[in-house]
Amino acid sequence: xxxxxxxxxxxxxxxxxxxxxxxxxxxxxxxxxxxxxxxxxxxxxxxxxxxxxxxxxxxxxxxxxxxxxxxxxxxxxxxxxxxxxxxxxxxxxxxxxxxxxxxxxxxxxxxxxxxxxxxxxxxxxxxxxxxxxxxxxxxxxxxxxxxxxxxxxxxxxxxxxxxxxxxxxxxxxxxxxxxxxxxxxxxxxxxxxxxxxxxxxxxxxxxxxxxxxxxxxxxxxxxxxxxxxxxxxxxxxxxxxxxxxxxxxxxxxxxxxxxxxxxxxxxxxxxxxxxxxxxxxxxxxxxxxxxxxxxxxxxxxxxxxxxxxxxxxxxxxxxxxxxxxxxxxxxxxxxxxxxxxxxxxxxxxxxxxxxxxxxxxxxxxxxxxxxxxxxxxxxxxxxxxxxxxxxxxxxxxxxxxxxxxxxxxxxxxxxxxxxxxxxxxxxxxxxxxxxxxxxxxxxxxxxxxxxxxxxxxxxxxxxxxxxxxxxxxxxxxxxxxxxxxxxxxxxxxxxxxxxxxxxxxxxxxxxxxxxxxxxxxxxxxxxxxxxxxxxxxxxxxxxxxxxxxxxxxxxxxxxxxxxxxxx
Ligand code: PPS
Numbered sequence: 001x002x003x004x005x006x007x008x009x010x011x012x013x014x015x016x017x018x019x020x021x022x023x024x025x026x027x028x029x030x031x032x033x034x035x036x037x038x039x040x041x042x043x044x045x046x047x048x049x050x051x052x053x054x055x056x057x058x059x060x061x062x063x064x065x066x067x068x069x070x071x072x073x074x075x076x077x078x079x080x081x082x083x084x085x086x087x088x089x090x091x092x093x094x095x096x097x098x099x100x101x102x103x104x105x106x107x108x109x110x111x112x113x114x115x116x117x118x119x120x121x122x123x124x125x126x127x128x129x130x131x132x133x134x135x136x137x138x139x140x141x142x143x144x145x146x147x148x149x150x151x152x153x154x155x156x157x158x159x160x161x162x163x164x165x166x167x168x169x170x171x172x173x174x175x176x177x178x179x180x181x182x183x184x185x186x187x188x189x190x191x192x193x194x195x196x197x198x199x200x201x202x203x204x205x206x207x208x209x210x211x212x213x214x215x216x217x218x219x220x221x222x223x224x225x226x227x228x229x230x231x232x233x234x235x236x237x238x239x240x241x242x243x244x245x246x247x248x249x250x251x252x253x254x255x256x257x258x259x260x261x262x263x264x265x266x267x268x269x270x271x272x273x274x275x276x277x278x279x280x281x282x283x284x285x286x287x288x289x290x291x292x293x294x295x296x297x298x299x300x301x302x303x304x305x306x307x308x309x310x311x312x313x314x315x316x317x318x319x320x321x322x323x324x325x326x327x328x329x330x331x332x333x334x335x336x337x338x339x340x341x342x343x344x345x346x347x348x349x350x351x352x353x354x355x356x357x358x359x360x361x362x363x364x365x366x367x368x369x370x371x372x373x374x375x376x377x378x379x380x381x382x383x384x385x386x387x388x389x390x391x392x393x394x395x396x397x398x399x400x401x402x403x404x405x406x407x408x409x410x411x412x413x414x415x416x417x418x419x420x421x422x423x424x425x426x427x428x429x430x431x432x433x434x435x436x437x438x439x440x441x442x443x444x445x446x447x448x449x450x451x452x453x454x455x456x457x458x459x460x461x462x463x464x465x466x467x468x469x470x471x472x473x474x475x476x477x478x479x480x481x482x483x484x485x486x487x488x489x490x491x492x493x494x495x496x497x498x499x500x501x502x503x504x505x506x507x508x509x510x511x512x513x514x515x516x517x518x519x520x521x522x523x524x525x526x527x528x529x530x531x532x533x534x535x536x537x538x539x540x541x542x543x544x545x546x547x548x549x550x551x552x553x554x555x556x557x558x559x560x561x562x563x564x565x566x567x
Contacts, residue, residue, distance in 0.1 A: 005177045005178075005180055005181045005279050006177075007174045007177060007178075008047040008050050008173055008174065008177070008277055009047055009050060010045060010046055010047045010157065010172075010174065011044060011045045011046075011047075011053065011054075011109075011155050011156065011157040012045055012046075012157035012158070012159075013156055013157065013158065018158045018159060021110065021156065021158055022107055022158060025097075025099040025107050025110055025158075028097055028098055028099040028110065029091055029092060029096070029098045029099070030098065030099040030100075030101050030105075030107075031082070031084060031088060031098055031099070031100055031101065031151075032101050032102075032103060032105070033100055033101065033102060033103070033108070034145075035103075035224065035259070036141070036223075036224055036259040037082060037083075037100075038102055038103075038108070038161050039223035039224060039257050039258060039259035040055075040080050040259060041100060041108060041109060041155065041161070042160060042161050042257050043257070043258060043274070044080065044155055044157075045108075045109060045155065045157035045160065046157075046160065046172040046173060046174070047172070047173045047174065047277055048172070048173050048256075048258075048274050048277050048278065049080060049274070049277070050173075050277045051070075051074050051076075052070075052076065052080060053154045053155065054111060054112075054152070054153050054154035054155040055080060055081055055082040055111065055150075055151065055152050055153065055155065056070075056079055056080055056081055056150075056152050057114055057115040057152040057153065058115040058117045058150070058152060059071050059115075060152070061079050061081060061117075061119070061150065061152065064076050064077070064078070064079050065079055065123065065124055065127045065128055066127060068266065068269070075269070075273065075314060075317055075318065076270075076273070077128075077263075077266040077267075077269045077270050077273075078128070078261060078263065078266060078267065078270040079124065079128060081119070081150045081152070082111070082150060082151045082152065083146040083147040083148075083149070083150055084147040084149050084150075084151055085147045085148070085149070086147070086148055086149055088147070088149075089116055089147075089149035089151065092113050092116065092151065093113075094113060094114065094115070094116060095112070095113070095114070096112070096113050097110050097111065097112050097113075098110065098111055098113060098151075100155070102161055102162070106159075106162070107158055107159075108157070108158055108159055108160075108161055109155050109156055109157050109158050110155070110156045110158070111151070111153050111154065111155050111156070112153045112154055112156075113151050113152070113153045114152055114153040114154070115150075115151065115152035115153060116149060116150070116151050116152075117149070117150055117152075118148060118149055118150075119150050121142050121143055121146075124142060125138075125139040125142055125143075128261075128263060128266060129261070129263055129264075129266075129292075129301070130264070130301055130302065131295060131301060133295045133296050133301075134296070135292075135293070135294065135295050135296040136262070136292045136295065136301060137226055137227055137261075137262050137292055137293075138261040138262055138263060138292070140480075141261075144477055144480070144481065145481075160172075161257075163257070165233065165236075166222070166236050166255055169236065169253060169254060169255045170222075170254070170255045170257065171254045171255075171278075173277045173278045173279065176217075176254060176278045176279050177278070177279035179252065180215075180279050183215075183252075185215045186281070187212060187213060187214035187215065187281050187282065188214055188215045188216070188217050188279070188280050188281055188282065189205075189208050189209055189212045189214040189215070189216055189217070189280070189281070189282035189283065189284060189323055190217045190219045190275045190278070190280040190282070190283050190284065191204075191205045191208070191216065191217065191218050191219060191284050192219055192220070192221065192256075192271050192275070192283070192284070192289075193218070193219075193220045193221070194220065194221050194225035194226065194229055194235075194260065195229070195230065195235070195354070196230055196234070196235050196238040196239075196372075196376050196379075196380060197218070197238065197239060197242050197376065198371055198372040198373070198376065199330075199337065199370065199371060199372060199373065200328040200329075200330070200337055200371075201328075202242065202245060202246075203328055203336075203337035204284070204286065204325055204328050204337075205218065205246075205284070206246075207325075208282070208284045208323045208325065209250065209251075211323060212281075212282045212321070212323050214281065214282050215250045215251065215252070216246065216250060216251045216252070217251075217252050217253075217254060217278075217280060218239060218243075218246075218251065218252070218253045218254070219254055219255075219256050219275070219278070219280075220232075220235060220236070220239060220253075220255060220256065221256050221257075221258045221260055222235075222236065222255045222256065222257055223256070223257040223258045223259045223260070224258075224259040224260060225260050226260070226262050226292070226293070227484055227487065227488070228487060228488075230380065230383065230384075231383070231488075232255075234379055234380065234382075234383040236255065237379045238375075238376045238379045238380065239253055240253070241373065241375035241376055241378075241379060242373055242375065242376060245373070256274070256278075258274065260290060261290075262290050262291065262292035262293075263290060263292070264288075264289065264290055264291055264292065264301060264302035264306060264307055265289075265302060265306045265307045265309070265310040265311075266310070267289070267290035267307070268285050268289040268290060268307035268308075268310060268311050269307075269310055269311055269314055269318075271283070271289075271290070272285075272311050272314075272315065272318050272320050272322070273318055275320060276318050276319055276320045280320060281320060281321060282320065282321045282322075282323050283311070283320050283321070283322055283323065284322075284323045284324075284325060285307055285308050285311050285322050285323070285324050285325070286324075286325045286326075286327070287304045287305065287325070287326060287327040288300075288302070288304045288307070289307035289308070290307065291304075304327075305324075308322065308324045311324075312324070325339060326339035326340050326341050326342075327339070327340045328340070329343065329349045329350070329351045330349070330350040330351065330370050330371070331343055331344065331347045331348070331349060331350075332347065332348040332349075332350055333347045333348060334347065335370070350370065350371075352367075352368075352371050357371075358384075361380055361381065361384045361386070362384070362386060362387040362390075362563060363386055363387065363563055364385075364386035386563075387491070387562070387563040387564055388563060388564060388565060388566045389464070390461075390464065390490045390491070390564070391421065391460060391461035391462060391463060391464040391465050391466065391467075391489065391490045392461055392466060392467075392486075392490045392491040392492070392493065392559075392564050393457040393458070393460070393461050393466075393467040393468075393469065393486045393490070393491070393492050393493065394408075394411065394466070394467070394468045394469070394493045394495060394555060394559075395457070395469045395473070395479070395482065395483075395486075395492060395493065395494050395495065396408050396468070396469065396470040396471075396495045396497055397471070397472065397473040397474075397479060397494065397495070397496055397497070397534060397537075398472070398496060398497030398498065398499060399472065399497075399499060399501055399504045399525060399526045399531060400428075400472060400504065400510070400512060400513075400524075400525060400526075401499075401504040401505075401507050401508065401509050401510065401512075401513070402497040402498075402499035402504055402543065403497055403499055403543040403548065403551070404427075404428070404470040404471075404472075404497045405427050405428065405429070405470050406548050407470075407495075407497060407541065407543075407548055407551045407552050407555070408425055408427060408468050408469075408470040409425065409427075410548050410549060410551070410552035411468055411552040411555050411556070412425045412468055414552055414553075414556055415466055415468075415556075415565075418565060421464060421465055421466050422460075422465040422466070423465065423466045423468065424456075424460050424465060424466070424467050424468070425468045425470070426453050426456060426457060426467060426468065426469045426470070426471075427469075427470045427471075428470055428471040428472060431449065431452070431453055431471065432449070435449075435452050435453070435456070436448070436449045436452055441522075441523045441524075441525075441529070442523065443475070446472075446473075446474065446475065446478070447475065447478050449471065450471060450473050450475075450478045450479070450482060451478065451481065451482065451485075453469050453471055453473075453482070454469075454481065454482030454485045454486065455485065457469055457482070457485075457486055458482075458485040458486045458488065458489055461486050461489040461490040461491075462488075462489035462490070467486075472525050472531070474525050474529065474530060474531040474532060475530075475532055476532040476534070476535070479494065479534070491562060491564055492538075493538045493539065493555070493558060493559065493562070493564075494534055494537040494538050494539075495537060495538065495539045495540070495541060495555060495558075496533070496534040496537040496539070496540045496541070497541055497543060497551075498533075498540050498541065498542055498543075499542075499543045499544060500544070501526040501527075501531075503543075503544055504526065505526075505527075512524065513527065516528060538558060538562075539554060539555060539558045541554055541555070
């Protein structure tokens with residue numbers, strides 16, 4: 001299969017029209033795009049999502065969810081939707097143009113709203129991602145981050161989102177097509193990745209290029225990947241570090257600002273379509289492509305080769321050839337990588353999983369040269385120092401009067417005695433005095449309060465400090481959101497201070513329970529407002545019959561066990 005490298009349609013208007021539109025759009029209702037929507041919009045505008053002309057209409061959305069095709073029959077497995085809040089949706093009428101802006105308020109596009117509807121998110125989760133299970137990152141996004149109303153309609157592109165990093169390595173589909181034309185490349189195989197390249201990947205990409213007799217495009221995703229992945233800055237430095245291991249006349253590195261959904265088979269198909277739009281003729285699909293990890297029962301969401309199966313069924317229609325690969329493993333006796341099904345009998349197979357790699361980085365252990373390149377390991381160690389040097393957050397949750405603050409204080413003193421990292425205590429009362437003085441105790445205000453705490457804690461964690469938080473934090477979904485914020489940068493240790501409501505009320509240190517019973521304080525947690533008991537916190541401490549010192553010591557032991565403080 002040789003490529004057709006003619007330019008593909010974009011949604012941008014001319015430079016002159018864009019200048020005019022920018023001024024005219026000043027009067028339009030504005031939607032501030034989320035980071036994921038910015039990624040989607042960029043690929044809509046530059047033709048990466050060709051043939052889509054905008055965010056999906058309701059009919060196209062239904063059709064894509066149910067059949068993986070738009071209404072007019074075009075293969076499109078992933079719903080590209082503009083989710084907004086109910087409040088914003090009320091300000092928009094059908095037929096109205098709205099301005100789509102980035103997070104700094106810069107206008108990127110306008111959209112004529114042709115459709116507005118409340119989606120059935122559970123159906124979307126079941127059909128697109130295979131299960132309505134929030135352990136799936138995209139399902140979690142759908143239920144806990146995405147707005148409840150979808151807007152659909154054609155998009156008029158004004159300008160690309162601004163990127164300040166790695167500018168020279170970012171290419172639109174038409175820029176890549178032009179590059180391939182210039183180089184005279186006819187057959188080009190794409191390698192999609194969200195991980196640093198280790199030796200197995202290099203071997204796999206070499207083999208793929210050889211098998212397909214094609215040039216190689218390393219095409220990593222730098223938009224949004226799976227929560228917990230190595231950040232794209234580090235990864236791109238890693239890719240650059242190994243680029244000279246490839247022949248420069250046949251290999252190119254280009255960054256793709258895609259927001260992945262980790263949708264396995266459907267996602268693989270989507271990736272193939274995106275690569276076709278970028279002028280590729282071949283596409284590598286390995287084991288567990290775009291896999292989301294385990295479901296809430298601890299099982300895989302998809303079979304390891306489901307993605308290959310689905311792409312195989314549609315490759316002809318898309319016009320891209322799949323290069324499928326089995327899992328690559330290192331064979332010690334041969335000092336070489338082999339696909340797992342081609343390993344010579346009786347030989348010793350070595351493999352380091354992603355989890356094992358993270359453990360070795362976290363504990364400062366050796367990472368052998370057969371596994372990765374020293375240049376890559378050096379970059380990874382710069383970003384992820386061993387655990388006992390990283391920041392982390394201890395997040396206490398429990399009823400008012402459960403003893404959170406007292407234990408948190410004791411823990412702070414113990415950690416300060418050990419030294420090494422700055423410690424900050426974000427106690428419920430202190431936060432409400434300083435960060436959240438205008439907030440009350442409605443669900444909305446509590447969520448805001450906890451998200452603020454989470455934001456500060458994640459910044460502290462990122463910068464190598466220890467954040468100790470001690471709010472009530474009654475809602476599981478909000479605690480999870482904070483966990484996600486923090487885990488981008490370091491460990492999150494949820495400690496449930498499991499004092500019963502009866503005991504808290506009996507102690508009633510601040511006299512608040514009495515007032516709550518008398519109805520003088522409304523929405524009081526445990527009395528007239530709910531508390532979701534943490535299902536699987538890192539630690540649960542019982543305060544009845546255990547003194548404060550001992551409770552704080554249990555946290556210290558947990559931290560030691562997790563490698564966060566040197567033993
Ligand atoms: S939340 O839900 O996490 O935002 O609450 P938090 O900020 O931790 O609450 C801090 C203290 O506010 C006092 N207080 C109440 N608690 C619960 N419900 C109601 N309605 C309420 N009104 C005031 C309470 O003493 C909390 O203090 P702690 O430190 O938990 O005892």
